[in-house]
Structures are given as C-alpha cells and as structure tokens.
Amino acid sequence: MAQTLLQVEDLHTQFFTSRGVVRAVDGVTFHVNAGETLGVVGESGCGKTMTALSILRLVPDPGRITSGSILFRSKDVTKMTDEEIREFRGNDVAMIFQDPMTSLNPVTKIGPQIEEAMTAHDRFTEALARGRVVELLKRVRVPAAESRVKDYPHQFSGGMRQRAMIAMGLSNEPSLLIADEPTTALDVTVQAQIIQLMKQLNRELGTAMMLITHNMALVASLCQRVIVMYAGRIVEEGPVEQIFKSPQHPYTWSLLRSVPRVDEARKDRLVSIKGLPPDLSHPPPGCKFHPRCPFVIDKCKVDPEPELAEVGPAQVARCWVLMRNVKDEDVTAAKQSALSKDAVAKLKEPTGQVSGNAGG
Amino acid sequence: MAAIPVGALEQSADWEVPEQQIGLWQDAWHRFRRNRLAIVGATVVLLLVVIAITAPLLVHFKLIPDPYTQQVENIEVGPVTAGHLLGTDELGRDTFSRLLYGSRVSLAVGILVQFIILPIGLGIGLAAGYFGGRIDNILMRFTDIWYAFPDLLFVLVVVSVFQQYTFGNVIAQMVMIFGAIALVNWVGLARLVRGQVLSIKEKEFIEAARSSGSPPMKLILKHLLPNSLGPIIVTLTFGIPQAIFLEAVLSFIGFGIQPPTPTWGQMVNSGYESIYANPSSVVFPAIAIGFTLLAFSFIGDGLRDALDPRMRR
Numbered sequence: 001m002a003q004t005l006l007q008v009e010d011l012h013t014q015f016f017t018s019r020g021v022v023r024a025v026d027g028v029t030f031h032v033n034a035g036e037t038l039g040v041v042g043e044s045g046c047g048k049t050m051t052a053l054s055i056l057r058l059v060p061d062p063g064r065i066t067s068g069s070i071l072f073r074s075k076d077v078t079k080m081t082d083e084e085i086r087e088f089r090g091n092d093v094a095m096i097f098q099d100p101m102t103s104l105n106p107v108t109k110i111g112p113q114i115e116e117a118m119t120a121h122d123r124f125t126e127a128l129a130r131g132r133v134v135e136l137l138k139r140v141r142v143p144a145a146e147s148r149v150k151d152y153p154h155q156f157s158g159g160m161r162q163r164a165m166i167a168m169g170l171s172n173e174p175s176l177l178i179a180d181e182p183t184t185a186l187d188v189t190v191q192a193q194i195i196q197l198m199k200q201l202n203r204e205l206g207t208a209m210m211l212i213t214h215n216m217a218l219v220a221s222l223c224q225r226v227i228v229m230y231a232g233r234i235v236e237e238g239p240v241e242q243i244f245k246s247p248q249h250p251y252t253w254s255l256l257r258s259v260p261r262v263d264e265a266r267k268d269r270l271v272s273i274k275g276l277p278p279d280l281s282h283p284p285p286g287c288k289f290h291p292r293c294p295f296v297i298d299k300c301k302v303d304p305e306p307e308l309a310e311v312g313p314a315q316v317a318r319c320w321v322l323m324r325n326v327k328d329e330d331v332t333a334a335k336q337s338a339l340s341k342d343a344v345a346k347l348k349e350p351t352g353q354v355s356g357n358a359g360g
Numbered sequence: 361m362a363a364i365p366v367g368a369l370e371q372s373a374d375w376e377v378p379e380q381q382i383g384l385w386q387d388a389w390h391r392f393r394r395n396r397l398a399i400v401g402a403t404v405v406l407l408l409v410v411i412a413i414t415a416p417l418l419v420h421f422k423l424i425p426d427p428y429t430q431q432v433e434n435i436e437v438g439p440v441t442a443g444h445l446l447g448t449d450e451l452g453r454d455t456f457s458r459l460l461y462g463s464r465v466s467l468a469v470g471i472l473v474q475f476i477i478l479p480i481g482l483g484i485g486l487a488a489g490y491f492g493g494r495i496d497n498i499l500m501r502f503t504d505i506w507y508a509f510p511d512l513l514f515v516l517v518v519v520s521v522f523q524q525y526t527f528g529n530v531i532a533q534m535v536m537i538f539g540a541i542a543l544v545n546w547v548g549l550a551r552l553v554r555g556q557v558l559s560i561k562e563k564e565f566i567e568a569a570r571s572s573g574s575p576p577m578k579l580i581l582k583h584l585l586p587n588s589l590g591p592i593i594v595t596l597t598f599g600i601p602q603a604i605f606l607e608a609v610l611s612f613i614g615f616g617i618q619p620p621t622p623t624w625g626q627m628v629n630s631g632y633e634s635i636y637a638n639p640s641s642v643v644f645p646a647i648a649i650g651f652t653l654l655a656f657s658f659i660g661d662g663l664r665d666a667l668d669p670r671m672r673r
Contacts, residue, residue, distance in 0.1 A: 056571050061492075090573035097571075102564040107586045116582060117572040168572060 005176055005208050006032040006055070006093075011068035013047075013054045020281040024050040024063065026232035032176060037202055037209045039223035039240070041216065041255065045277045047232035048212045052178045056095060057085050072176075091121050094169040098181040100161035104153035110137075110164050111149030117168045129171075136167040140197060159190035163197065170201065178210045183218060195221060216259045220244060228252045231278055231288035234308065238315030248317040248324060250293045257335070287320065294334035295326050388590075391666040398662020404655035412467050415460040425454040427461045427622055436638040447640045449631055455641050458622040459648055465623040466652060469538060469607040470600035476542035477549055477599060482585075482592070484546075485553025489561065490580055496554070503550050511544040515606065518543065519615045530621050537616060541603050552595050556588035563587075590667030597660040601653040608649050624649050 013025035025047045032038050040048045053059050055070055057077060070077040072092060080088060097103040105113055111133045118129035137145035140163040153161060162182060169177050179198065183191040199222060202209055211222055219226050219240060226243050228236040228251060236249040247253040254273045275292045278284055284291055290300040299320050308316040311324070323331075392398055418424045425431075425443065431452040439447045446455040488499040518540040526532035560566065561584065569583055610616035611625025619626060624645040631641030 058567065058571060086573050086575060088573070089571055095568070095571040097564050097568055099564060103568045105565045105569070105583050105587065107589075108582065116569070116574065116578065120572060120574045120578060165568070168568070172572070 003034045004031050005034045005073065006210075007069075007071040007074075008051070008055070009069045009071065011051065011054060011070065012066045013050050013059055013063055014066045015063040017062060017281065022281045023232050023283070024280060025054060027068070028229075028232070028234055030227055030234060030237065032208050032210055034175065035202075035206045035208050036225065037211060037223045039219035039226040040210060040212045040229060041214060041219055041226060042229035043214060043255075043273070043277050045280070046229045047280075048229050049180055050232075051229070052095065052180055052210065052212055055178065056089050056093060058089075058095075087121060090117055090174065091123065091172045092174055093176045093178060094172065094174040095178040095180065096162075096165045096169045096182055099185040100158055100165050101185065103165055104156075104161055106153055108152075109149065110151055110153060110156065113153075114149075114164065114168045114171055117171045121172055123172060132171065133167075136171055137164065139170070139201070140164070140167045142167070157190075158186050159193055162186060162190075162194055166194075166197065166201070170205070170207065173205070174207065176208045176210060178212070180212045181214070182211070183215065184213070191218075198222060214255075216256060228255065231283060232280060233288070233305075233318065235289070235319070236315070236317040237308070238312065242312055242315045246312060246324065248311040248315065248322045249289075249319045250295050250321065250323060250326075251289050252317075253323050254292075254294070293321075295321050295323075295330060297321060388663075388666040392662050395662040395665060397658045398666075401655040401658030401662065404651060405659060408463050408467060408652060408655075411460050412464045415457070415464060418460070419457065424457040424460065427453055427457040428620055429453065436634060436641070438638070439640050446644050447638065449627070449641045450634055450638070455627075455644060458627060459624070459644055461622045462624040462627060462645060462648065463652075465534070465617055465621065466604045466607065466649070468534065469541065470604040470652075470656065473538050473542045473545065473603040474596045474599055476538060477546045478596065480542070480546040481549025482553055484550040486557060486580055486584065488550070489554040489557025490576070490584065492558075499550075500554065503547050507547045509544075511606070512609070514544050515540045515610060516615055519610065523615075528618065530617065533617050537607060537610065541606050544606075545599055545602060549592065549595050549599070552591055553588060556591055557584050560584055560587045594660055594664045594667060597656065597663055601656040601660075604649070604652060604656070 008028060008030050011025050011028045012023065015022040015024055028047070028051055030038075040051065042048050050059065050063070054065050055072075055077065057065070057080075059065060065078055068078070072088070077085065077088065104110070108116075111130075114133045114136060115126070115129045118124045118132065119126055124132065133149055134145045137149065142148055142160055142163050148156075148160075153164075156164060162185075166177075166182075169179075182198070183194050186194060195218060198209065198211075201207065202222075209222070211218065213219060223240050226238065226240050227234050228243070228249065230251050236243065236247065236252045243252060244256065247256055251273075258272055273292055274294075278288055278291070286302050287293070287300045287305040289305075290296045293300065297320065303320070305318050306320060308318045311317045311322060415424075419426050424445075431442075431448065431454075433452070434442050434444065434448050435452040436450055437444060437447050439445065441447060444454050444456065446459065448454055449458070484499050484503065488496040488503075515537075519536065522536045522540075523533075526536055566579065566583055569579055574582075607616055607623070608625030608628070611623045612629045614626075614629065616625055617623050619630075627645040628642055628649075631638065631645070635642050
C-alpha cells in the first residue's frame with residue numbers, strides 16, 4: 001500500500017479582518033500518498049489556495065493557522081521552527097503558481113533564478129546547482145536550454161515560463177509538488193503541453209502532486225484522487241472515476257454539469273451554478289451550499305452540514321440529500337431551470353435568498 | 361487534449377522567434393540615448409567632472425592663473441582684462457579659475473552626499489518595508505519626525521555645533537557639510553524604498569521564492585533590491601542637484617566651506633556686495649550653479665524614463 005506522505009488533520013486557517021473572522025479553511029482533513037496525484041477542485045474562494053499555502057505555512061497576513069496539524073512524513077509543519085520550515089519549503093514540498101508571468105523575478109535571468117532555488121538549501125553546491133539548471137530545463141522540455149538560461153523572463157513565452165517555474169519547483173527533488181492552477185493563465189494549446197509535461201514528470205520522477213484547479217478536465221486527465229472543496233470545507237472526496245461517474249454532493253454534480261463533455265448528448269445544455277460562493281465571514285446557516293443547491297431540502301437550511309460519510313467505494317460526501325437519492329425528474333428539472341429566464345434573472349440577484357426553484 | 365502527440369507540441373514551442381539578447385540595462389541605455397536633453401545633461405556633467413579633475417593641472421601648466429593668488433593691481437577688473445578671462449574678484453583673484461575650482465566642491469557635495477544617503481535610506485527603507493508591522497511603524501514615525509524638522513535650520517545647527525572641531529581643515533569641513541546635507545536628505549529615499557518594497561513584496565515571484573525556501577536575506581538582496589533599483593537610481597540622481605544647491609545656499613550665507621577654498625555659493629556671496637561695480641564675479645558662478653543643476657535634472661529625467669519598465673516600447 002502506498003505510503004502516506006502528507007496528512008492534514010482538521011486544519012483551520014482563519015483571517016482576522018475588520019469585518020470579522022473569515023474561516024478560509026474550516027476543518028479540512030485529507031492525505032496525499034507518495035507518488036500519487038491529488039486534485040483539489042472548487043470555485044474561486046473556496047479555500048483551495050489557502051489550504052496549499054497553509055501546508056507551506058505561507059498564509060498571508062492577517063491570516064493564521066488556528067488549529068489542526070499538518071504532518072509531513074510524520075513531522076508537524078505547524079510546529080516547525082523558522083529555520084526548519086525554510087528547509088522544508090522547496091526541499092520537501094515545492095509550489096508552482098498560477099501566473100507564470102508574475103511568478104518569476106523580472107530582473108534576474110532564468111538560469112540564476114532556478115539556481116537560486118537550489119542554493120537556498122544546502123543540498124547542492126553552487127557549481128553543482130549551475131550544472132543542474134540546464135538539465136532541469138531540458139527535463140521540462142525547454143528547447144535550446146543551454147542558451148535560454150541566459151534569457152530574462154520577459155524573453156520567455158507564457159508556456160516556457162511555466163516550464164521554467166516547474167523546473168524551479170522540481171529543482172530540489174521535492175516529494176510533493178503543489179501546483180496552484182498551473183494552466184489557468186495559459187492558452188489552450190499551451191495548457192495541453194503543460195498537462196502532458198506534468199503527467200510525464202509525475203511518471204518519471206515519482207513526485208507526488210497536489211493539483212489545485214477549477215478545471216474538471218485537468219483533474220480527469222491528471223489525477224487519481226480528487227477532493228472537492230466548498231466554503232473552506234471538503235464536501236466530497238474519492239477516486240476520480242468514481243467522482244466523475246457518480247458524484248454524490250450536489251456541488252460536485254453542478255461542477256461537473258458546468259463543463260462541456262464530449263460524451264454527452266448534444267441537447268444537454270451546460271448548467272451554471274447560481275450565485276456566488278458565500279461570504280466566509282458571514283456564511284449562511286446550515287449547509288453552506290444550500291442557497292445555491294438545486295436539490296435543497298428544509299433540513300439543509302437549518303441543520304449544520306453532516307460529517308463526511310461513506311457514499312461509495314473510497315468515496316465520501318458531506319450532504320443530507322446525496323445525488324443518488326434525487327429523483328431523475330428533479331435532475332432534469334434542475335438542468336432546465338438553470339436555463340429558464342427566471343433563473344437567469346435570479347442569477348443577477350445577490351446570493352442568499354435564491355429559493356430552490358427546482359424543489360427537492 | 362491528451363490525444364495531441366507530444367512531438368507536435370514540442371514543435372509549436374520552437375516557433376517562438378528568438379529575441380535579440382537584450383538585457384534590462386542595455387535596454388535602458390538605448391532609451392536613455394534617445395533622449396536628447398539627457399545626453400546634453402550627461403555631456404555637461406562629464407565636462408564638469410573633467411574640469412574638476414584637471415583644474416589643478418591647468419594651474420600647474422600655467423594655462424589659468426592660480427585661484428588663490430591676489431593681484432592687488434587688478435582688483436575687480438571686468439572680463440578679458442589683463443589675462444583674466446572672467447575678470448577678478450574684490451581681492452584680485454581670477455574669477456575663471458575660481459569658478460573651475462568651485463566645481464570640485466559642488467560635484468563632490470552632489471555625488472558624495474548620495475553615497476551617505478544610500479546606506480541610510482536603503483537600510484531604513486528595506487527594513488521598514490520588509491519586516492512591516494511594529495518595526496515599520498517605529499522606523500517610519502522616526503522618519504516622519506526627522507522630515508518635519510526644517511532642512512536648513514537642521515544643517516545650520518549641525519554646522520554651527522561642529523564648525524569649531526574642524527579647525528579650518530577643508531577636508532574636515534567638507535565631511536561635516538556632506539554629513540549635514542545627507543542627514544536632511546535621506547528621508548525621501550527611505551520612504552521611496554519602503555514603498556517599493558511594499559509593492560514588490562506582494563508580487564507572486566516573492567511568494568514563489570519564499571515557497572522554494574529562500575532565506576530572508578536572499579529575498580531582500582536578490583529580489584526586493586534589484587527590482588527597486590530603477591527608482592532608487594533616479595531619486596539619487598535628482599538628489600545630486602538638491603545637495604549642490606543646499607551647499608551653495610550654505611556657502612552663500614557663510615556656513616559652508618570656509619574661504620579661501622572657492623565654492624560657487626561663496627563666490628556669489630562675496631561678489632554680491634559689489635554686484636553693480638563688478639557683475640561678472642556674481643553672474644558667472646550663478647550661471648555655473650544653474651547649469652549644473654539643470655544638467656543633473658535632465659539626466660534624472662532621462663533615467664526616470666529609461667528605467668521605467670512601463671515605458672518599455
């Protein structure tokens with residue numbers, strides 16, 4: 001059985017703002033096995049990035065990890081000293097960011113920049129690091145790597161920069177690479193290249209990956225397991241095929257319905273999720289998804305959401321309703337209603353009082 | 361998407377037209393060169409530097425009269441009289457050679473003061489911007505208080521307190537005046553650096569560097585500092601005419617470098633009493649001050665445009 005690399009236990013990360021406490025990460029528990037690829041999906045503002053930043057203890061002010069533990073190879077990240085955490089970053093867990101345009105220092109050449117990521121740790125001497133730079137760039141398939149190390153980031157195209165970022169992330173041979181929406185800022189063909197590259201690297205190097213994205217297609221093509229987050233909590237978790245085949249949480253279902261699929265009948269229209277994710281400083285009572293849920297029942301509006309419960313093989317979900325209990329005609333109605341004029345009008349309203357017009 | 365063969369993708373990457381190898385500094389230099397006024401300014405400054413360095417040589421080879429020698433028979437003569445290109449002052453000293461010698465003090469003040477300002481402003485600005493919070497608050501309130509004090513008054517106090525310890529030694533006097541001027545001029549740089557650091561700190565590449573485990577010192581020296589270098593250079597360049605002017609003012613009111621060492625401000629001061637009888641001893645040093653300030657300002661303008669990344673093509 002695969003060895004557990006990272007075990008996050010009941011993680012709470014909160015922001016102490018003038019408008020109140022924002023629970024960006026609200027009791028998240030998950031693990032990453034060595035060598036596996038884990039997808040973390042959800043809309044913007046659902047706590048995916050904050051979860052990742054918490055793992056590296058890079059939560060920006062005024063945020064703080066308030067409780068929970070993050071065990072990496074059974075060492076607690078939250079209890080590390082500043083020096084230990086500095087060694088941990090990059091060495092054990094590396095992170096690549098969404099926008100390769102801004103993630104590279106514009107005044108430093110690519111080569112020295114990657115080199116710096118290595119010399120920040122004691123693992124490689126300066127000479128050794130310099131030698132590795134070209135090798136790394138070749139590994140991420142940057143053409144003419146020998147001459148391109150002397151280029152500045154502005155001389156790289158978007159895809160090449162993201163490759164350079166990945167090279168930098170891999171430079172210290174971390175056992176876990178966190179990729180925060182690595183393809184969002186790239187155009188479609190370049191996205192495909194980067195996905196291909198990440199797939200190959202994962203195979204070649206055995207680096208575990210935690211892929212944060214709202215792109216379901218990306219998850220389908222890269223990940224083995226997937227976590228769906230909503231409003232700072234995990235609402236569903238399971239193997240990719242399982243989640244895609246039978247999503248149980250209405251949120252997961254909605255996310256999947258909102259992306260085009262080749263294997264769907266053409267008359268099936270895309271369904272958008274009504275409204276916006278809740279304001280995490282004043283979340284709605286009951287299940288946080290209930291104002292937007294097409295299958296909401298009265299219980300959802302009052303009772304706090306249930307614990308994650310087993311709903312299939314290795315699949316857990318946090319819902320009172322569960323998609324398997326929803327009648328087929330309600331599903332059809334939900335698809336329809338999301339397209340009706342009425343719903344479009346409701347879309348323009350602020351979140352909150354959107355009644356479940358599909359019944360449930 | 362997985363269906364696209366890897367080879368095909370690889371090729372598309374090769375379509376990129378290889379850009380010419382142009383570094384940031386070459387790029388800035390190109391833009392600077394296109395600015396005619398800046399080039400004029402740079403030429404004037406270069407000329408001044410040459411003059412300041414060679415002035416003693418010119419005297420040595422008797423190309424110009426000695427600026428310290430009094431010619432009692434030629435007091436306050438007009439321009440082009442008795443071998444005095446710009447006439448003489450009230451003590452019969454050659455105005456032209458005193459003018460050339462004066463550039464030494466002015467340039468030294470302008471440039472060396474920046475070297476004192478640089479570490480102070482950089483240190484305080486970087487620390488305040490990087491560490492933020494309480495350290496930022498303490499450093500910036502200190503800076504505010506410093507800023508609130510009137511510049512000239514501050515310099516006058518410093519000079520009048522320390523004047524007695526210089527014992528008429530020109531070097532000691534210069535150090536004192538440089539120090540005094542630097543002490544009132546570092547505030548701008550400190551604030552600028554702090555602002556730069558605050559904005560760059562939020563950039564993603566800083567987060568990226570942090571996430572790869574870069575130690576704080578490396579973050580400051582390799583990421584924050586190089587990225588704020590442009591505005592720093594511009595501020596320092598604009599600081600040069602400011603310092604020159606302040607020194608001229610000090611010399612004019614008699615608190616600067618003490619005679620007989622010629623400085624432009626001092627020349628204006630001493631010639632000022634006989635401005636109607638002998639205008640050349642006032643007009644020429646005043647012009648020298650004016651043109652020098654202008655030249656440095658042009659360079660500053662040129663640098664600001666050249667180093668501003670938003671001006672990039």
